[in-house]
Amino acid sequence: xxxxxxxxxxxxxxxxxxxxxxxxxxxxxxxxxxxxxxxxxxxxxxxxxxxxxxxxxxxxxxxxxxxxxxxxxxxxxxxxxxxxxxxxxxxxxxxxxxxxxxxxxxxxxxxxxxxxxxxxxxxxxxxxxxxxxxxxxxxxxxxxxxxxxxxxxxxxxxxxxxxxxxxxxxxxxxxxxxxxxxxxxxxxxxxxxxxxxxxxxxxxxxxxxxxxxxxxxxxxxxxxxxxxxxxxxxxxxxxxxxxxxxxxxxxxxxxxxxxxxxxxxxxxxxxxxxxxxxxxxxxxxxxxxxxxxxxxxxxxxxxxxxxxxxxxxxxxxxxxxxxxxxxxxxxxxxxxxxxxxxxxxxxxxxxxxxxxxxxxxxxxxxxxxxxxxxxxxxxxxxx
Amino acid sequence: xxxxxxxxxxxxxxxxxxxxxxxxxxxxxxxxxxxxxxxxxxxxxxxxxxxxxxxxxxxxxxxxxxxxxxxxxxxxxxxxxxxxxxxxxxxxxxxxxxxxxxxxxxxxxxxxxxxxxxxxxxxxxxxxxxxxxxxxxxxxxxxxxxxxxxxxxxxxxxxxxxxxxxxxxxxxxxxxxxxxxxxxxxxxxxxxxxxxxxxxxxxxxxxxxxxxxxxxxxxxxxxxxxxxxxxxxxxxxxxxxxxxxxxxxxxxxxxxxxxxxxxxxxxxxxxxxxxxxxxxxxxxxxxxxxxxxxxxxxxxxxxxxxxxxxxxxxxxxxxxxxxxxxxxxxxxxxxxxxxxxxxxxxxxxxxxxxxxxxxxxxxxxxxxxxxxxxxxxxxxxxx
Numbered sequence: 001x002x003x004x005x006x007x008x009x010x011x012x013x014x015x016x017x018x019x020x021x022x023x024x025x026x027x028x029x030x031x032x033x034x035x036x037x038x039x040x041x042x043x044x045x046x047x048x049x050x051x052x053x054x055x056x057x058x059x060x061x062x063x064x065x066x067x068x069x070x071x072x073x074x075x076x077x078x079x080x081x082x083x084x085x086x087x088x089x090x091x092x093x094x095x096x097x098x099x100x101x102x103x104x105x106x107x108x109x110x111x112x113x114x115x116x117x118x119x120x121x122x123x124x125x126x127x128x129x130x131x132x133x134x135x136x137x138x139x140x141x142x143x144x145x146x147x148x149x150x151x152x153x154x155x156x157x158x159x160x161x162x163x164x165x166x167x168x169x170x171x172x173x174x175x176x177x178x179x180x181x182x183x184x185x186x187x188x189x190x191x192x193x194x195x196x197x198x199x200x201x202x203x204x205x206x207x208x209x210x211x212x213x214x215x216x217x218x219x220x221x222x223x224x225x226x227x228x229x230x231x232x233x234x235x236x237x238x239x240x241x242x243x244x245x246x247x248x249x250x251x252x253x254x255x256x257x258x259x260x261x262x263x264x265x266x267x268x269x270x271x272x273x274x275x276x277x278x279x280x281x282x283x284x285x286x287x288x289x290x291x292x293x294x295x296x297x298x299x300x301x302x303x304x305x306x307x308x309x310x311x312x313x314x315x316x317x318x319x320x321x322x323x324x325x326x327x328x329x330x331x332x333x334x335x336x337x338x339x340x341x342x343x344x345x346x347x348x349x350x351x352x353x354x355x356x357x358x359x360x361x362x363x364x365x366x367x368x369x370x371x372x373x374x375x376x377x378x379x380x381x382x383x
Numbered sequence: 384x385x386x387x388x389x390x391x392x393x394x395x396x397x398x399x400x401x402x403x404x405x406x407x408x409x410x411x412x413x414x415x416x417x418x419x420x421x422x423x424x425x426x427x428x429x430x431x432x433x434x435x436x437x438x439x440x441x442x443x444x445x446x447x448x449x450x451x452x453x454x455x456x457x458x459x460x461x462x463x464x465x466x467x468x469x470x471x472x473x474x475x476x477x478x479x480x481x482x483x484x485x486x487x488x489x490x491x492x493x494x495x496x497x498x499x500x501x502x503x504x505x506x507x508x509x510x511x512x513x514x515x516x517x518x519x520x521x522x523x524x525x526x527x528x529x530x531x532x533x534x535x536x537x538x539x540x541x542x543x544x545x546x547x548x549x550x551x552x553x554x555x556x557x558x559x560x561x562x563x564x565x566x567x568x569x570x571x572x573x574x575x576x577x578x579x580x581x582x583x584x585x586x587x588x589x590x591x592x593x594x595x596x597x598x599x600x601x602x603x604x605x606x607x608x609x610x611x612x613x614x615x616x617x618x619x620x621x622x623x624x625x626x627x628x629x630x631x632x633x634x635x636x637x638x639x640x641x642x643x644x645x646x647x648x649x650x651x652x653x654x655x656x657x658x659x660x661x662x663x664x665x666x667x668x669x670x671x672x673x674x675x676x677x678x679x680x681x682x683x684x685x686x687x688x689x690x691x692x693x694x695x696x697x698x699x700x701x702x703x704x705x706x707x708x709x710x711x712x713x714x715x716x717x718x719x720x721x722x723x724x725x726x727x728x729x730x731x732x733x734x735x736x737x738x739x740x741x742x743x744x745x746x747x748x749x750x751x752x753x754x755x756x757x758x759x760x761x762x763x764x765x766x
Contacts (some may be wrong), residue, residue: 300575325746341748342740342741342747349741354720358732366726
């Protein structure tokens with residue numbers, strides 16, 4: 001057996017983790033905040049207001065997106081140190097799908113205030129538990145194909161974050177000029193460990209601009225994944241969002257008291273909605289980015305199912321009680337009811353207890369029009 | 384108001400019917416045998432083994448095919464003189480859908496033996512009731528658009544049948560070279576009333592042959608509708624199918640006795656399967672054909688629904704709980720469940736309680752492959 005560079009790296013990481021466990025807090029404690037408050041509509045009719053994407057199973061293994069997210073980081077973060085930020089409607093779903101998670105680690109936002117207040121709330125809870133700690137901020141509804149590579153990137157990000165007061169974001173090496181993601185420009189020659197200094201965050205570009213970005217080799221996709229010390233992010237919130245910080249401190253004081261719920265309700269609701277990208281990352285110093293090529297997928301629509309699930313010899317990705325006759329390159333997701341398809345190509349068919357979607361693949365972007373139609377007609381039972 | 388030739392004809396027919404009713408049996412009694420034993424598969428999943436096409440409603444008015452068939456001839460044939468030939472499985476469906484029909488007029492074939500034995504059984508029952516009568520033989524699962532024209536053709540057919548010992552078939556003036564129907568060649572210069580003498584019956588032709596037939600103007604489609612006196616058809620069965628005739632006579636003797644059921648079971652089962660076209664019409668003399676142009680449709684597949692139901696401004700024929708986004712020229716038949724279609728063209732979608740069909744229009748002929756698949760897998764619950 002010949003050792004590869006990757007093997008040595010994995011061995012060293014493993015040795016470091018083992019040392020940490022044997023010798024106590026040689027390295028800083030690693031915690032995670034998983035953001036699970038989203039209400040996606042793009043997986044209708046499987047996803048509903050009361051069952052958004054992060055609580056669905058879209059992979060072959062039957063595990064839900066949030067279950068996979070927690071499982072994925074388990075070699076690095078103990079379940080007791082995983083915090084889930086969500087809203088009250090999904091509290092019972094989180095408890096059901098993550099039975100090992102301490103109930104107090106479910107942080108229910110009284111109202112959606114975008115990512116900066118959400119991350120602040122998570123930081124406050126972690127700061128109550130540990131003097132300081134590495135805090136990974138992760139979406140709950142992305143998929144990652146190469147888990148060990150991902151963990152290695154998180155370890156590297158932890159090192160960069162721990163060294164000083166760095167804010168580390170994880171960028172995805174772009175495959176093609178996607179116009180649906182934000183981009184991050186980095187300085188190829190200013191590094192910190194394996195990370196690059198960030199020059200700026202940019203919003204979703206036009207296709208022409210996206211092509212330019214790709215050509216420069218100095219832009220990565222913004223994955224929405226961050227790593228920092230709790231102390232660092234709190235300092236940055238204090239500096240760039242002082243009102244939010246003051247309210248967070250009031251919430252922090254009330255944690256564990258009888259007033260916790262009431263204070264959270266009052267102070268969180270009073271915060272200005274603000275994304276962490278624009279509220280902090282664009283203003284802060286010491287922003288670094290680690291490029292990731294670990295098979296990331298944000299599972300943005302039913303079309304993604306084709307990338308993440310095995311297709312059969314006809315190119316169909318099927319589940320449920322299905323008969324296909326002369327049917328090719330279709331995504332067919334059924335339940336108990338028999339679905340028979342005849343002479344179809346490039347279609348998405350999703351059957352649920354009370355609604356069936358039949359959509360041409362090249363019209364997947366129009367699924368939201370079905371939702372609009374349902375909203376206009378007050379047919380809330382289907383939304 | 385200017386009288387048209389058709390008005391005068393309709394007036395005269397009406398006057399004749401009125402005379403008949405006022406003055407007793409001036410003209411021969413008119414009876415009908417409606418053949419309703421078919422087990423069509425082409426309307427799956429709406430049609431099933433236990434609910435074939437003739438018992439389905441496929442039109443806008445909500446009436447089933449067999450209800451429409453009986454209603455259509457009601458100005459000409461009293462409900463007491465309508466006989467339904469079917470099999471035991473459908474007896475209760477007939478009773479349910481035709482509550483005015485005398486129960487003894489439901490003739491249950493113990494086993495399918497094609498049309499000649501079926502017609503013989505009907506003739507035997509009518510002969511028990513009337514010394515002689517006109518007998519219309521009609522399929523239960525065709526649609527007719529212009530009912531008055533159809534009734535006039537039946538009246539003409541009755542006249543030709545009553546005059547001598549003529550066997551009268553109703554031919555459909557072809558619109559195009561259909562390869563799915565049989566054709567009947569007639570002598571344009573040998574007439575009897577409004578009917579033409581038949582030269583021969585021919586099986587489903589190739590497209591080239593069908594085009595030739597159309598070009599000659601001497602071929603009509605075989606509609607499977609016949610008119611004759613009961614005495615005439617029984618004589619022809621005696622001459623051309625003597626064994627069937629003998630068994631029919633045994634059944635006739637037993638009608639109304641305690642042995643009726645047992646004799647029917649024994650004798651009918653023993654008959655040779657034979658269609659009336661090949662068993663009698665091709666051998667008999669005095670065969671006449673009346674051309675019909677009354678908007679006939681044999682409703683041969685889901686595609687027919689487009690011809691018989693109103694489509695909306697997008698060319699879709701929809702029923703049920705449907706949302707269509709950028710969807711054109713589709714047939715969508717739902718029930719309570721919501722069906723949302725996005726970006727579809729030329730599709731057939733049929734949703735039922737336990738099965739959904741999604742089929743490209745140009746693949747409608749392959750729906751039978753779904754049934755084959757279900758049979759192979761012993762999934763009888765869906766057949």
